[in-house]
Amino acid sequence: MNLCTDQLAMMLTGPDQLVAVSRIARDPVSSALWAEAETWPVHGGGAEEIHLLEPDIVLAGAYDPAATVALLRRLGLRVEVFGIERSFDDIRANVRRMGALLGTEARAEALIGEMDGRLEAPPAAEPRPRAALFYSNGYTSGAGTLANEILSAAGYANVAVEHGIEGMAKLPLETLVMDAPDLLVTGQDYAAPALAQGILGHPATAAIGAGQVRVSDNLWACGTPLVARAVEGLRAAR
Amino acid sequence: MSLLSLEGVTVRRGACPVVDGVTARVVHGEMVGLLGPNGAGKTTLMRAALGLQAAEGRITLGGASLDDLGPRERALAAAYIPQEREVAWPVTVEALVTLGRGPHRSTAEADRAAVDAAIGAMDLEAYRGRPATELSGGERARALIARALAQDTPLLLADEPSAGLDPAHALGLMRRLRDLARDGRSVVVSMHDLGLAARWCDRLILMVSGRVVVDGPPEAVLTPGRLAQVYGITAHLGADQDGPLIVPTGLARSELVKKEE
C-alpha cells in the first residue's frame, strides 16, 4: 500500500503473488515502474478496499497512516511495515527482507548484486565538485538521506552537508545563491500548478549559472536498487 | 431676479407624490420660513431645490436652470445645512468651517478671511481649535452654520436648524439668520417652532402633504383657521413692537374628539 514497497514488490514478486498496488504506482512523476504497474490492479489505499482483496500479507511503509495499518491488523490481516531507506545498506536490507517474505530470495540477491555492480566506481577526483539538492518549497536533503548517498556515490559533495544539515530541511534561497554550487538537482514539477514550485522558477534560482541543472526523477523517489541507475546518470553528467 | 424659483415641482416616491406641484420664489434679502406638519415634504423640497433629489418641474437657481449648473456652480449658488448634524471625524472647528471654502478656487488669504469672518459672525472664536465632536448641541449647530457662511453663497437653506437648541441659542440663531437676510442674502429655514417662525421670518410657506397651502407674511398665514386645519391646534395670537406672537395653547376641537375616541 506504499509507493516504495510496491516497487520492491513488483521487482521481487513471483507469478500471481502480487494482488494489487497503490494508485500512485502508476504515476510517471513519482514511480519508476509506472509502466509495469499497469499489469496489476490498483487500490485507493483505504482499509476497506485492501481487506476486500483478501491478501495474505499487506506490505506497508513507515509513513503510511497509522490508523489504516492498525485497522488492517484488527481485521486480522498480517501487515509488514518497511522502514525508510536512508542508505544503500538500508536498501540491501529491505530487498533481502522482501525476498524472504515473498520466497524469492534468489532474485533478491541478484538485484543486490546488480546494484552493487553499478555502484562500483574508481574513487572520486578531489576536490569533489559541489552539488545542491533543491526541491519545492525550498527544501534540501542533508546527511543521512538517500539523496545525499546518491550524490556522494556519484562523486559530488553535498552543499547541505557543508552547512551541517541533517535530514530534510529548508535551505534559504540566499544561502543557495551564495554557495554557488556546480550542479543543481531539483525535483520534477507536477502537472497541476501550486506555489510550492514557484521557488524553482525564481530568477535567482535560474541565475545560479555555473551549473547544470538536473531533475531528480522517479529513480530517486524510492529506496530501490534502481537508485544505482540514478547514480550512473549523475556520474555521466560530471 | 429670484435667487430660487420653483415651478410645478413634483417628487414621486413610487406612486405617491411626496412633493406635489409646488410653485414658489425666493428673492434677495428675504428670510423665508418653510412650515408644515411632519411628513409634509419640507426636507424633500429643499433637497430637490438643490438638485440632491430628482424632481419634475422647473427649478432655477441664481437665475440659471438647475440642469445647466454643474455641482460646483450649484455649490457656489446655494449652501445647505442638513437636518442631521453629522460630523464624522474630530476635526477642529476651524477645519470644519474651512470645508465651506471647498467649492471656491480662491487664494489661501481669501479663504482665511472668509473663515475668520464666519467664525466671528457665529461667536466661535473661543472654540477655534477644539474638535467639533466635543461641542455642545448649540455650539455644533453654530459651527455648521459658520461652515455654510464661509461658503459665501447668496442663498442659504437650513433644515430645522433650531431643533434641540435651548431658548437662548435658538433665539441667537434666528437673529443671526435674519441679519444675513438683511445683508442681502436670502435664507430659507424649515422649522416647527411657530413662535420663532412668525417672529423672525419675513414670509412663510406652509406645506401640507406635499402641496403649498398658503404663501405670505406670517399674520396672513398663521390664522386660527389654518392652525386648526393644518396643525390641529389652537393658539393665542398677538403682537408686540418686535413682531407677531404665537403661543400654541391646546388641541383643536376635532383633535380633542379624536383623542376621546
Next chain:
Amino acid sequence: MSRFAGTLAGLATGTAVLFCLSLLTGPAGTPAGAGLAALISGGDGALGIVMREIRLPRALLALLIGAGLGLSGAALQGYLRNPLAEPGLLGVSGTAALGAVLALYTGLSAVFPLALPLMALAGAFLAVLLVQALAGSGGGSITLILAGIAVSSLAGALTALALNLSPNPFAASEIVFWLLGSLADRSMPQLWLAGPFILAGMALLFTLGRALDALTLGEDAAASMGVTLARTRMLAVIGTALAVGAGVAVAGAIGFVGLVVPHVLRPLVGGIPSRLLPASALGGAVLLLAADLAVRVIAPDRDLKLGVLTALVGAPFFLWLVWRHRRDLA
C-alpha cells in the same frame, strides 16, 4: 500645518530607514557595505544576485503593498464614515485571494500571466460592491462588520475548496499563505506584475481627498458642496480594488494594516481625511516593512507568515476599539 508636515516627514524617514534595513537583512549574512555596493554596482556575482533578485523585490513589495493597504484603509474609512472599515475586515482581501487562487491553481495564470492580478482585482472589486450594497454608507458599524464577516467567510471557504480540489499535493497546505500572507522569496517579475496596478489604485485613491473631507458632514452636505457622490463611490471602489487586489495576488491576504494605521495616525493629522491619506500610505509602508523585518529576525528558519504578525498587533487593537466604542457602535 507644521504638525502635519512633521508627521509626514517622520513617516517618510521611517520608510526610508526600514527599506534600507530590509535590504540588509537576510540569511546570506553579508556585511552592509558589501551588500549595498553589490546592489548599486549591479555585479553578476552571487551577492549581486541575492541583492537584486531576492532582497530588492521583497523590500519594494513590502513598501508598495503596505502603502496600498494603509491608503485603502484610510480611504474606506473616510468614504464609509466608519472607523472600523478596512480591506481585511470587509472581506476585500479574502475575495481577492479567492480570485488569485482560481487563476493560479487552474493553470490559467501559467498561460496568461496577467490573469493572476486581474482575477484578484475582480474579486476585490466584487467584495467592495457587495459590502457597500449590504451595509451602505447609511448602515451602522454592526451592519458593516457583519457584511464583511459574511463576505470573507464565504471567500475563505471557497478558497479552501478550490485548493483542496487541486491535483497538486502541495495545494491544500498553501491555504495558510493565501489567508495570512507572506513576502518570502518574492521575485522581480512579481513586482512588475503587481506594482503598476497598486500604483494606479493609489493614484485614484489620492484624488479623493477633497471629497472625503466634505463627506465629514454627511452625504447631503457634501453633495451641496459640489461633491459628485457617484463619482466618489466609483473612485473609492475601483481604487481600493486595484491597490489591494494586486498585492494579494502576489503576497496573499495581509490583514489589519488598513485598520490600525489610519487609527493611530488620525490624531496626528487633526482627523482631516485628506491629510490622513498620504499619512496612512506612508504609515502602511512603515508597518509592513517592520513586520517583514520582524519575520526574518524573530524566526529566520521557520516560515512565519506576515499576517500572523499584523494580526498579533491588529486583532488586540480591534478588540480595544470595540471595547472603547461599544456604546457608539451599535
